[in-house]
Amino acid sequence: MQDGIRSKADTFFGLAAGQVGVRPWLVVILMHEYYRNLYPADPHLPFGPGASHLARIEGVLDQAIRCLESFEFAGSYLRQQTDWRATVLRQLRSRSEQREREGETQQVYGQLWDRFDEKAYVEQAYRILAERFAGSEFDLNAVAGRRVLDMGCGSGRYTIALARAGAARVVGVDLGSRSIEWARTIAEGAGLTNVEFVVGNVLKLSCEDRAFDFVFCNGVLHHTTDMEGGIRELHRVLRCGGRAFLYVYADGGLFWYSRKRMPEIMKQIPQEYTMAVLDMIGLPSNRFFFVDNWYVPIERHTSREWLEHYLAQVGFDPIVKIHSGRATDLDSRECAAHPESQVLWGDGEHRYLLGKGEALTQ
Numbered sequence: 001m002q003d004g005i006r007s008k009a010d011t012f013f014g015l016a017a018g019q020v021g022v023r024p025w026l027v028v029i030l031m032h033e034y035y036r037n038l039y040p041a042d043p044h045l046p047f048g049p050g051a052s053h054l055a056r057i058e059g060v061l062d063q064a065i066r067c068l069e070s071f072e073f074a075g076s077y078l079r080q081q082t083d084w085r086a087t088v089l090r091q092l093r094s095r096s097e098q099r100e101r102e103g104e105t106q107q108v109y110g111q112l113w114d115r116f117d118e119k120a121y122v123e124q125a126y127r128i129l130a131e132r133f134a135g136s137e138f139d140l141n142a143v144a145g146r147r148v149l150d151m152g153c154g155s156g157r158y159t160i161a162l163a164r165a166g167a168a169r170v171v172g173v174d175l176g177s178r179s180i181e182w183a184r185t186i187a188e189g190a191g192l193t194n195v196e197f198v199v200g201n202v203l204k205l206s207c208e209d210r211a212f213d214f215v216f217c218n219g220v221l222h223h224t225t226d227m228e229g230g231i232r233e234l235h236r237v238l239r240c241g242g243r244a245f246l247y248v249y250a251d252g253g254l255f256w257y258s259r260k261r262m263p264e265i266m267k268q269i270p271q272e273y274t275m276a277v278l279d280m281i282g283l284p285s286n287r288f289f290f291v292d293n294w295y296v297p298i299e300r301h302t303s304r305e306w307l308e309h310y311l312a313q314v315g316f317d318p319i320v321k322i323h324s325g326r327a328t329d330l331d332s333r334e335c336a337a338h339p340e341s342q343v344l345w346g347d348g349e350h351r352y353l354l355g356k357g358e359a360l361t362q
Contacts (some may be wrong), residue, residue, distance in 0.1 A: 005061075027266075034060055152221070169194055175200070177199050203233060239272065328347060
């Protein structure tokens with residue numbers, strides 16, 4: 001990574017940390033602007049040819065730093081509050097007893113599922129999957145007539161997409177009971193009869209060995225306490241000759257460095273407050289990845305070398321890295337060919353198609 005841009009990012013993070021207790025709204029807005037410019041593309045920003053992407057990000061950081069340095073003139077009611085976070089929480093939080101009993105990760109996502117438009121939610125999920133698999137050796141229609149597991153299904157958007165692709169039966173498993181309840185409502189509304197949602201732990205599935213022809217595990221295991229155990233469970237429930245899709249976070253570059261630094265600051269601001277500020281600036285409800293990173297309690301980053309070595313050790317064969325067909329993803333073909341790719345995105349994102357080869361190695 002170029003030392004200059006990383007140093008500038010550190011300056012931004014330091015100034016933002018100093019404003020959290022006085023102008024949290026300003027921190028939320030500027031952190032959001034920096035974050036979305038880290039991506040290779042954004043449909044809401046005028047990305048286009050011209051200066052390098054690094055130069056673009058440097059310009060955003062320069063403006064954010066000037067903004068933080070020049071806002072001393074603006075007063076704040078928060079100066080008079082000894083515990084403003086508690087005050088904000090009292091004003092904004094309305095959690096049920098059931099949600100309070102669920103884990104932190106499920107609480108984070110539970111607040112996000114409520115924000116989706118149901119019809120758009122169902123339609124968009126299928127389109128996203130089709131785009132991501134475009135150009136790979138996997139056709140989404142290959143799940144037709146198959147037994148499918150969505151391992152860590154969250155609110156079930158991809159479970160529903162797989163059901164729409166013609167799977168004989170799709171089982172969605174997630175630890176969050178509220179997410180599962182929401183998923184069932186959406187599936188019923190869509191008239192789907194080949195879907196089942198189950199509350200369960202992806203690290204200890206209740207399924208029989210080799211129960212599924214296709215296992216879909218998207219953006220889940222990096223939020224658990226035992227990624228290795230989750231990968232072994234995925235292998236266990238996949239039948240011999242079956243296929244699996246795995247997506248976990250990568251590492252390296254300015255993007256993943258920033259993802260490690262941003263939560264240190266943002267977790268000092270209540271999630272409800274952050275979501276209220278983002279709502280006021282017009283953030284679409286489906287762009288929940290900002291809050292995802294800032295507030296989940298566990299987020300593990302791994303290198304491509306480590307992941308491929310472990311997948312082979314467990315017994316997956318073949319192990320095929322795919323490039324997403326979505327321009328906003330860090331593992332698109334355009335990103336891989338970008339001259340600043342390593343500096344910006346490191347290993348990109350880990351999306352793999354897996355086959356089940358030899359027996360599991362302990």
